[in-house]
Amino acid sequence: MKLPKPWWAGGGLLQLTILLSLVGLRVDLDLFLPPPAAALWEELLPLCPTRPASASNPFSASEGWERTPLLSAKGRLLHEVRALGVPFIPRTRVDAWLVHSVATGNADGAHGLLGTAASSAVGDGGQSASAGGGDPRAAHSSPLAAEEEEEKAAEPTAEVPDAGGCGSQENEMLREKSEAVDHSSQQEENEEGVSAQAKSRQQSKTEEHKMACASAREAEKITEARNESHLHWSDTSFSLEDLFQLLSSQPEHSLEGISVEDIPPFLSSVCESVNSSAQNINLSHAISHDVNLHEAMLLYPNNTFRRDPSARSSQAQEPLLQLNPHTNPEQATPAMSLPPFDNQMRNLTSQDLLYDLDSNIFDGINLMSLATGFSPLEVSQLFEEPDSGLSLNSSYNSTSLTNSSYRIYDGTVGYNSDLQSLCHDLGAVGGCYPEPHKHCHMDHRTIAGFHVSLECQQVFHDHTYHLQSGASEPTSESFAWSEKSQKTSGCLDNPDRNLSRDEQRAKALHIPFSVDEIVRMPVDSFNSMLSRYYLTDLQVSLIRDIRRRGKNKVAAQNCRKRKLDIILNLEDDICNLQAKKEALKNEQTQCSKAIDIMRQKLHGLHQDVFNRLRDDQGRPVNPSQYALQYSHDGTVLIVPKELISSGHKKEAPKGKRERRN
DNA sequence: TACGGTTGTCATAGT
DNA sequence: GAACTATGACAACCG
Numbered sequence: 100m101k102l103p104k105p106w107w108a109g110g111g112l113l114q115l116t117i118l119l120s121l122v123g124l125r126v127d128l129d130l131f132l133p134p135p136a137a138a139l140w141e142e143l144l145p146l147c148p149t150r151p152a153s154a155s156n157p158f159s160a161s162e163g164w165e166r167t168p169l170l171s172a173k174g175r176l177l178h179e180v181r182a183l184g185v186p187f188i189p190r191t192r193v194d195a196w197l198v199h200s201v202a203t204g205n206a207d208g209a210h211g212l213l214g215t216a217a218s219s220a221v222g223d224g225g226q227s228a229s230a231g232g233g234d235p236r237a238a239h240s241s242p243l244a245a246e247e248e249e250e251k252a253a254e255p256t257a258e259v260p261d262a263g264g265c266g267s268q269e270n271e272m273l274r275e276k277s278e279a280v281d282h283s284s285q286q287e288e289n290e291e292g293v294s295a296q297a298k299s300r301q302q303s304k305t306e307e308h309k310m311a312c313a314s315a316r317e318a319e320k321i322t323e324a325r326n327e328s329h330l331h332w333s334d335t336s337f338s339l340e341d342l343f344q345l346l347s348s349q350p351e352h353s354l355e356g357i358s359v360e361d362i363p364p365f366l367s368s369v370c371e372s373v374n375s376s377a378q379n380i381n382l383s384h385a386i387s388h389d390v391n392l393h394e395a396m397l398l399y400p401n402n403t404f405r406r407d408p409s410a411r412s413s414q415a416q417e418p419l420l421q422l423n424p425h426t427n428p429e430q431a432t433p434a435m436s437l438p439p440f441d442n443q444m445r446n447l448t449s450q451d452l453l454y455d456l457d458s459n460i461f462d463g464i465n466l467m468s469l470a471t472g473f474s475p476l477e478v479s480q481l482f483e484e485p486d487s488g489l490s491l492n493s494s495y496n497s498t499s500l501t502n503s504s505y506r507i508y509d510g511t512v513g514y515n516s517d518l519q520s521l522c523h524d525l526g527a528v529g530g531c532y533p534e535p536h537k538h539c540h541m542d543h544r545t546i547a548g549f550h551v552s553l554e555c556q557q558v559f560h561d562h563t564y565h566l567q568s569g570a571s572e573p574t575s576e577s578f579a580w581s582e583k584s585q586k587t588s589g590c591l592d593n594p595d596r597n598l599s600r601d602e603q604r605a606k607a608l609h610i611p612f613s614v615d616e617i618v619r620m621p622v623d624s625f626n627s628m629l630s631r632y633y634l635t636d637l638q639v640s641l642i643r644d645i646r647r648r649g650k651n652k653v654a655a656q657n658c659r660k661r662k663l664d665i666i667l668n669l670e671d672d673i674c675n676l677q678a679k680k681e682a683l684k685n686e687q688t689q690c691s692k693a694i695d696i697m698r699q700k701l702h703g704l705h706q707d708v709f710n711r712l713r714d715d716q717g718r719p720v721n722p723s724q725y726a727l728q729y730s731h732d733g734t735v736l737i738v739p740k741e742l743i744s745s746g747h748k749k750e751a752p753k754g755k756r757e758r759r760n
Numbered sequence: 761t762a763c764g765g766t767t768g769t770c771a772t773a774g775t
Numbered sequence: 776g777a778a779c780t781a782t783g784a785c786a787a788c789c790g
Binding site for chain 3 (some may be wrong): 560622646650653654655657658659661662
């Protein structure tokens with residue numbers, strides 16, 4: 100089967116890539132990916148490079164897929180990017196290996212995968228046509244080509260049937276027809292890939308470290324210069340790997356035949372294959388950081404380019420024609436010079452592209468640290484594993500880490516707020532929204548030392564300010580954080596002035612829960628929380644003290660309130676009793692008055708009776724000598740007072756006497 | 761500056 | 776025995 104000329108093997112590769120980074124990845128992928136053509140897609144799939152059986156080590160010389168035009172072109176793009184003077188930080192192992200290869204190629208002068216591309220990237224179109232492998236005979240005639248020929252001969256079975264077979268077929272064709280420039284360039288790139296791969300293992304790590312450090316520094320500068328409007332770029336986590344997998348999988352003539360809907364599964368397969376190790380798989384799955392093109396389409400529904408395919412086609416094609424007037428775009432040499440974009444545009448787009456990559460690598464480090472429980476520093480060390488061929492950070496100390504994470508995420512507390520802001524971003528693009536508690540947990544597990552978190556406090560302050568503006572839907576958790584942030588931000592001159600002592604303590608130890616939550620949480624939830632999240636003994640002790648003090652504080656308040664209520668009730672009782680006492684007094688007074696009245700009436704009646712009484716001689720009875728005595732039968736007797744005390748014997752005659760009256 | 765009210769906290773007993 | 780509550784006592788703070 101004859102291998103069709105890959106569209107990206109022509110001069111449009113860089114232009115497309117730069118255009119992608121210039122206009123925005125989402126827009127441009129949409130631009131280059133017209134409506135569905137599933138049949139053509141399936142037809143093209145077998146032409147894609149065969150992935151190695153063991154993707155965990157994609158750098159093995161025994162695996163042929165590195166020789167595919169995909170990787171060659173990718174390396175070429177990488178070198179083009181480097182030629183622009185902007186840093187590149189690899190995201191995947193393949194990227195890392197390419198960086199390594201670039202370094203190797205530079206060290207050798209013109210050797211390795213990108214050695215040819217290096218010379219072609221800085222040269223003009225004519226030079227690239229020759230040096231970039233436009234003429235296979237010229238390439239073979241050079242010592243470099245001879246060496247590559249030897250290496251290829253040393254590894255005869257290294258090629259994957261698809262790519263390798265096609266490469267051999269092309270080689271024969273090229274030997275017969277020297278005008279097949281593009282095909283020979285592919286084969287040369289394959290050979291260069293093998294050469295670079297072999298050389299890369301022999302290179303010392305010093306150059307990688309230098310390059311990685313320079314890239315990190317430059318990325319840091321670039322990141323510093325970017326404003327928030329670029330944050331969405333970090334959401335679209337396309338590495339070179341993803342980008343090339345996407346682009347290389349589609350021949351040039353099939354650009355119009357690939358639907359956007361076909362892309363996401365392919366990208367996901369790329370992620371799965373590249374990140375085949377368990378850790379990487381977890382990372383790629385746990386962190387849905389790659390935006391798929393379907394989402395990109397939804398985000399850009401009014402893409403004017405889409406409405407006018409011809410216009411965009413002409414836009415895409417025109418630079419190619421300008422670039423290589425002697426060849427048709429499909430036959431453009433892979434090692435062509437840069438497209439005739441002005442330098443400003445090139446720098447801009449490349450920086451944009453590289454910023455995305457920078458953000459992605461740091462996102463990856465931080466997110467991996469959160470997802471795996473390793474510290475960002477440990478995660479960063481994963482990127483400089485010996486087999487990865489990448490040394491990302493010889494100077495990647497904690498300070499640079501903090502700065503980098505801060506500048507990318509616009510602030511951290513440890514990494515809690517990183518994740519919060521990041522989660523907001525991810526949520527905005529439909530990504531996963533990890534539970535903040537988890538991140539906090541990871542944070543406290545990874546950053547065991549308290550001083551490390553303190554180091555990030557200032558960063559946290561800045562970060563919260565930005566979050567405040569964008570925070571819209573405060574959950575209880577986010578409210579706690581935002582409340583804390585508000586208090587913090589509002590008291591820059593006197594920090595923590597409005598915080599209680601426990602809140603200050605909790606903040607100092609970076610307790611991932613609010614004091615209110617700790618106190619009010621049910622005991623079951625509280626215990627499960629303590630068991631679910633890894634907390635230091637100090638943190639657990641503080642949390643329990645906060646809960647105890649908070650409970651006791653509430654209890655004391657209730658107690659005082661209850662005591663006050665009791666006092667008030669007693670006072671009410673006193674008032675009631677006093678009122679009752681007054682009423683009784685009044686009643687007593689009234690009764691006394693009634694008694695007095697009755698006594699006066701009785702006295703009057705007594706006087707009246709004695710005034711009417713007469714003795715046997717008709718004389719008035721003296722009241723001082725006689726008294727009235729009432730008997731049980733209702734009779735009234737007049738009894739002398741001296742007889743009252745002597746007995747009842749004298750009562751009867753007096754009674755008889757009174758009755759008489 | 762003394763004083764009273766408020767509040768947080770601790771210790772302790774009880775539930 | 777753990778967790779919680781109630782309460783006296785103390786101290787700090789404030790008006």
